[in-house]
Amino acid sequence: MTDLEDLWDDLPVGPAPTREILRAARAQARPRRSRRRLVRPLSSVAALAAIGGAFVVGTYVAQPPDGSGPTATPPDADRADGAEPAAFHGELVAAESCDALLDHYVERGVELVGPYGWASPYYGWSELTMTRGAFAVRDAAQNVSGAKLAPAPVSQRAESSGTGTNVQERNVDEPDVVKTDGERLFRVDGSTLTTYDVTGPETEQESELDLGDLEDSEILLAGDTVVAIGNDGTRDKQAYGYDAASPMTRVLSIDVSDPAAPEVTETVDFDSSLVTARQHGDTIRLVTAAGLPDLDFVHPGNARKNGLTWKEALRRNEQLVRETTISDWLPTGSVDGGTDERLAECEDVAVPKDDLGLDTMSVVGFDAADPTRWDVTALAADTSIAYASEDHLYLASSAGWGSCIDWCDAVPLGDDSGTTHVFDFELTTTGTSYVGAGEVDGMVQDRWAMDEYAGILRLAVSPTERTGNFNSVVTMRAEGDDLVEVGRLDKLGVNEDIQSVRWFDGVAILVTFRQMDPLYTVDLTDPGSPTLMGELKIPGFSEYLHPVGPRRMIGIGQGPTGDRGGWGAQAGLFKVTDLTHPRRLDTVSYAHGTQARAGTDPRQFTWLPAERTALTVVAKGWRGRTGWVSVLSLDDGTMTNRMVEAEYGVEIDDLRLVPLPDGRVVMVTGDGAEFFDLQ
Amino acid sequence: MDHEAEFAAYADDNWGTLVRSAVFLGCSLADAEDVAQTTLVKCYQAWARVSAADNRDAYVYRMLINCLRDTHRRQWWRERATERVPDRSVRDETAAVDTTDAVHRALGKLSKVNRDVVVLRYFAHLTEAQTAEVLGVPPGTVKSRLSRALAQLSADRHLADVSEGSGHD
Numbered sequence: 001m002t003d004l005e006d007l008w009d010d011l012p013v014g015p016a017p018t019r020e021i022l023r024a025a026r027a028q029a030r031p032r033r034s035r036r037r038l039v040r041p042l043s044s045v046a047a048l049a050a051i052g053g054a055f056v057v058g059t060y061v062a063q064p065p066d067g068s069g070p071t072a073t074p075p076d077a078d079r080a081d082g083a084e085p086a087a088f089h090g091e092l093v094a095a096e097s098c099d100a101l102l103d104h105y106v107e108r109g110v111e112l113v114g115p116y117g118w119a120s121p122y123y124g125w126s127e128l129t130m131t132r133g134a135f136a137v138r139d140a141a142q143n144v145s146g147a148k149l150a151p152a153p154v155s156q157r158a159e160s161s162g163t164g165t166n167v168q169e170r171n172v173d174e175p176d177v178v179k180t181d182g183e184r185l186f187r188v189d190g191s192t193l194t195t196y197d198v199t200g201p202e203t204e205q206e207s208e209l210d211l212g213d214l215e216d217s218e219i220l221l222a223g224d225t226v227v228a229i230g231n232d233g234t235r236d237k238q239a240y241g242y243d244a245a246s247p248m249t250r251v252l253s254i255d256v257s258d259p260a261a262p263e264v265t266e267t268v269d270f271d272s273s274l275v276t277a278r279q280h281g282d283t284i285r286l287v288t289a290a291g292l293p294d295l296d297f298v299h300p301g302n303a304r305k306n307g308l309t310w311k312e313a314l315r316r317n318e319q320l321v322r323e324t325t326i327s328d329w330l331p332t333g334s335v336d337g338g339t340d341e342r343l344a345e346c347e348d349v350a351v352p353k354d355d356l357g358l359d360t361m362s363v364v365g366f367d368a369a370d371p372t373r374w375d376v377t378a379l380a381a382d383t384s385i386a387y388a389s390e391d392h393l394y395l396a397s398s399a400g401w402g403s404c405i406d407w408c409d410a411v412p413l414g415d416d417s418g419t420t421h422v423f424d425f426e427l428t429t430t431g432t433s434y435v436g437a438g439e440v441d442g443m444v445q446d447r448w449a450m451d452e453y454a455g456i457l458r459l460a461v462s463p464t465e466r467t468g469n470f471n472s473v474v475t476m477r478a479e480g481d482d483l484v485e486v487g488r489l490d491k492l493g494v495n496e497d498i499q500s501v502r503w504f505d506g507v508a509i510l511v512t513f514r515q516m517d518p519l520y521t522v523d524l525t526d527p528g529s530p531t532l533m534g535e536l537k538i539p540g541f542s543e544y545l546h547p548v549g550p551r552r553m554i555g556i557g558q559g560p561t562g563d564r565g566g567w568g569a570q571a572g573l574f575k576v577t578d579l580t581h582p583r584r585l586d587t588v589s590y591a592h593g594t595q596a597r598a599g600t601d602p603r604q605f606t607w608l609p610a611e612r613t614a615l616t617v618v619a620k621g622w623r624g625r626t627g628w629v630s631v632l633s634l635d636d637g638t639m640t641n642r643m644v645e646a647e648y649g650v651e652i653d654d655l656r657l658v659p660l661p662d663g664r665v666v667m668v669t670g671d672g673a674e675f676f677d678l679q
Numbered sequence: 680m681d682h683e684a685e686f687a688a689y690a691d692d693n694w695g696t697l698v699r700s701a702v703f704l705g706c707s708l709a710d711a712e713d714v715a716q717t718t719l720v721k722c723y724q725a726w727a728r729v730s731a732a733d734n735r736d737a738y739v740y741r742m743l744i745n746c747l748r749d750t751h752r753r754q755w756w757r758e759r760a761t762e763r764v765p766d767r768s769v770r771d772e773t774a775a776v777d778t779t780d781a782v783h784r785a786l787g788k789l790s791k792v793n794r795d796v797v798v799l800r801y802f803a804h805l806t807e808a809q810t811a812e813v814l815g816v817p818p819g820t821v822k823s824r825l826s827r828a829l830a831q832l833s834a835d836r837h838l839a840d841v842s843e844g845s846g847h848d
Contacts, residue, residue, distance in 0.1 A: 004785055004832065008699055008802055010778045011708065016694030018687050021716060025723040114815070116738075301731055310812065 088350040090481025091437035092379070092423065098326045098346040104380060105329045108358040109292070109321040115313035117297035153506040153523045153533065155547040155576045157609065163221045164658040166603050168448065171390050173279040175218035175229055176603055177654050178668045182661040184259050186226050187668055188217045189654070193228065195259045196673045198666055203673045206259045211252055212267075222282045222368035224257040229277055229286070232269070247291050249274040253371045268371050270333045271340070272362055276447070278388040282368050283430050285393070287386040290331040290360040295320045331362050335372045344378035350434070356397050356421055357382030363393065365430035375431035383423060385444060389452035393432055396444050397421040418464035420444045422476070424457065424483055438476050438483025441466040451503035456527045457483060460501040460510060470494045473508055475527040489530040492520050499557065500599075502545040507533070507579060509545055511555070517541035519555075521579040534580040540570045543599030546607055546614065551577040552634065554614055556598045556605065559589060566592030569618050571632055573639040588632060588641045594620045597627070597652065606657040608665065611678060615657040615665065618643070627652030629667065631678070644676075685730065686723050693736075694719070696803050697743060703782055703798040704747060708775050718743045737809035740799060744813060785832070792816075793828035800825050 088094045095101035112118060161167045163179040178187045185196040185203070191214040197204040211217070217230030231246035253266040272288035279285075298316045301307020308316065330349070332340035343362045359382040365375040383395035397420060421439045425432035442461035444450060449460040457476040463469055471492040476483045493512025502509040508522040508530075517540055521533040540559020547553045552575065559570030569590040575583045590596070597617040598605035604617040614632040619625045627647040633640050647655045651670035658666045658673075667676035694715060701711035722729055722739055729738050786794050792814070799810045800821065811818040 004782070004802075007778055007782050007785070008703070011699050011702055011782075012775050012778075013695045013698045013708075013712075016691045016719075017716065018690045018694075021690055021719045021723065022683065022687070024716070025720045115812075299728065299731075300734065307731070 088434055091353050091421075092350040092434060093353060095346050095349045095351050095380070101346045101349055101351070101380065102324070102326045102329065104351055105326075105358065106322055106324060108355075109324070110318045112292075112358055113297075113314070113317045113321050115308075115310050115317065116299045117295070117317060118292050153525050153579060154504065154550045155502075155507065155509070155553060155579070156504050157549045158547055158607065159609065160606060160659055164656075164660070166605055166607075168387075168602075169389055171280070172388050173220060174603075175220050175277050175279075176656070177218055178656045178658050178673075179219050179221040179226070180658050180660060180666070181221060184256070185658065185666055185668070185673055186219060186221060186256065187673060188219045188228055189670075190215055190217060190230075193219070193226065193254065193262065194672070195256065195262060196666075197259070198660060198664075198673070198675075203666060203675060205672065207262055209254070209262045209264070211254075211264065214250060214252065216246065218277075220277065220279045220284055220368065222279065222284070224255060225368045226254040226256050226262070227284055227368050227371065228252040228254060229274060231274070245273045247271065247273055247294075249286065249288055251286070251371050253368070266336060266371055268333060268335050269337075270331065270343070270362075270364065272331045272343075272360075275361070275384055276386050278393075279368070280388075280390070280427060283365055284368050284371075285363055285365045285388070285427075285430075287393075287395070288331065288362045288364060289382070289384060290329070290362065292358065293324060293328040295324070295328075329360065331360055331378070333364070333374065343374065343376045348376075349378040349380050351380045352421070352423075352437070354421060354439075359384075361395060363395075363425070363432055365432070367430060373430075375429075377425060377432045377434070379423065381421075383421070385446055385450075387447035387450040387452075388427075391427055392435075392452050392457075393425045393427055394450060394452070394457065395423045395425070396450070398443070418442075418466035420459075420461070422457070422459075422483055424478055436478045436481045436483050438485070440474050440476070440485065442472065442474075445498065449498070449501055451508075453503070453505055453524075456486065458503060458508065458524060458527075460498055460508070462498050471496070471498050471510070471512060473510070473522050473524075473530050475524070475530060477527070487526070487528040487530050489522055489532060492522075492532070493518060499541050499543050500545050500555075502547060502553070504547070509547075509553070509576070509579075509582075511542045511545065511557075513541035517557075517559075519574070519582055521576070521582055523579075534578075534582050536574075536582045536584065538572070538584055540567075540572075542572060543596070544602050544605060546602075546605060547576070548607060548609070548612075548614075548634070551575065554607075554632065554634075554639075556596045556616055558596070558599070559587070561589050561592040568592040569594040569596035571596070571614075571616070571630070571639065571641070573634065573637075575637075585637045586639045588630070588639055590618050590630070591620060594618050597655075601653065604653075604655065604657075606659055606665070608659055608663075608678075610663055613678065615676075617646075617652065617655050617657075619652050625649055625652055627655055629655070629657060629676070682726060686726050689722075689735075690719050693739070697739075700740070700798050700803045701743065701747060702779055703786060703802055704744075704795065705783065705786075706747070708779055714743065714746050718746045721746070734809050734812055736803075736805055737812040740803065740805060740809070741813045744795070789828050789831055793824050793831070796821055796824040797828040797832070801829070 161173045163173055165174055165176040167174045183199050185198045187194045191211045193209040193211055195206045197206050211228060213232040214228060214230045215233045217228050220227045229251050231248050232250050234246050234248050249270040249272060251268040252264050254262050255265050256262045270288055272290040275287040275289055277284060277286045297320060298308060298313050300310045300313045326346060331343045333343055334340045343364065361379045361381065361383055363377040366373055383397045385396040385398055387394045419439050419441050420443060423437045424435040426435050440459060440461055443464045444459055445462055451458045455477060459474045461472045461474055470490060473489045474485060475487045477486045492510060496512035498510060499513045500511045506525040508524055510520045510522060512518055517538050519536040523531045523533045540557060542555030542557040544556045545553055552573065555572040555574060557570055558567055561568040571588040572584050573586040575585050597619055606615045612634045616630050617627055618630045619627045628643040629646050631642040647669045656668040657676060658668060665676040665678060666673050697715040698711045701714045702708055706714060721742060729735055795814055796810060799805045799813060807818050807821050810821045
């Protein structure tokens, strides 16, 4: 032990940067707002009770502040596709009553609360911080004809969405800080929305709009409406001071029909954290988590000053939880600062039979042009992984971090740690229809590890205490109430961690890593028996895979830099013509100490098919950072690189290279938007 | 500015231990300094609550551990990338890197919980009760985990190599 003690003393720690700390603390000081969940006035409660249909997910119209709006419409009104959405069944049971639902929450709440308040781990945080490079590519012909072609085990090209964002699923758009329709480019930076005209030889700023109290914002674009999604700056009072996700979500609908004079038409506030958002055509869906109520918890104090003991504080906090009412738990939304409306009534909240943690997820769907009319699916569980394909939305519980395997193993978060539970919802116009639920031993890391093709759900599963020490690809299909396992391939990456996954109609490419980077190709043409096609071992690993066609794929990640034996960012060009023998044709090694940003955020990768060029952001440094755009030009078997210094510091994370339909590229930095010279 | 003076004294006194604890818990030196700084900033913002707490150190170390876990979640891919390779990109002072590497190799054999207990109890000098609070486990668990961890460390031959390599003749 004395050796470790020597090492402790040997660590060259300087003096405390106390002045810096105080300066930073003062700069971050922000008035705390405590949100109280308002109970809706009695008259509207009666109106909603009149809907009936206890098991049906309905449409709620929020009351505008002057109370003159229409009362809630009957649930069938918006079913454009004709079918009645299925009720909850099987694994999900609609709550019998508000009392029963409250019991559900209180029982778990009492177990979870500690002497300082909620002992739960970090929840409700954005999935963007844990992205992996996994994408799904659809054969374009399949979409046009509607019929599913027989999948072939080939790689397919991935492209940006119509609004210029590098997304997971074709035809499913995702929010980003920049959106374009080819003529106008919209950029949001916190509370400022800037509009540029990108039709001319130079970009031209047309307007700048102050969006008021809005932070952490990203936008979606639907026709002449920009929908901005963020929060009003509120932070969770219960967190131990660190940067938790905001416990609320703010949605602004902005009319940009006149780009020189954009206008905020509606502001909608939800008292839940944003998990993610997706856009299908003109329908926008938010997946939110209500989190835990903000109670006046006590904490242990100084015993000498008659403060509470650890046990006394715990008992007091447990009592506070027992005294909560259902309004403390049910998520609400409000329009333009009006009254809080419950997103779902008690009998519309689905409760899983298995214990899946303490939270309430709400999937809130609305037409981009009218964010005040919501179609809500509510689930009393912690299923913070959300994946949307073109027709389905899957919510999955997190078997890994959520169960605190490493850091807080004393916190009970449900009995099924180590197992992932998945709920399958079919998408209707603005709502969802519950299909069924399934479970798989192991951990689905995030939405990149999931993919749906032709009704088959494919999962890349990482090890947990319930599995062997390897990764697997598992296929599932809905049968009756359940998602049943149809096939699996085990023993991928024994003792290794999945770094990235790429899904195609008939094939999956998986990268794992421990010391070497094995890249596995898996044949998925027969969902009943996924088979290993080929394997490639190379030093370094790819965190993000981007296929550029049936023959070539680019991998962005980390690797040895060759000089000084250090590590840095790395880009690889792979030949995938023969998936039984994937090969690496060329490598670009960046300086040591660099990070390839696309590995953390695939939106910082842009593929330009016409130029056969990829643009990807590379950063160097840990506190102070420099960011470059790496221009990777592909020539049959080689890849050449040119670096363009572009940005510094935190703004590197918001650097975007936006492709326009005319082939030009706009580079958006902290300073604005300019055309990027590809030569 | 009593509040500020009180906090400043606390920060000055505990900075070194917080940074070293973070290194022992798995960070590189630069990351440890970042985490310690973030923790102290949050600590200042919540100073009323922190200073009133009977177990102020437990409160602060709990914040440190939460902050570490949060950082690890956001950057776990980066941690994986560097955990087997010396992280020379951050510091050119090879001495710091060698020491950090030695620490991580030495403590790497322990399970995470055992390592947490050793660092908090043995190196950061928290009491058994404080360590129990920080980790959310009963004090009995702290005792048993600590003895297991210490037994593992003393049996570890690797430490002998480490001491030979760190400049001791």
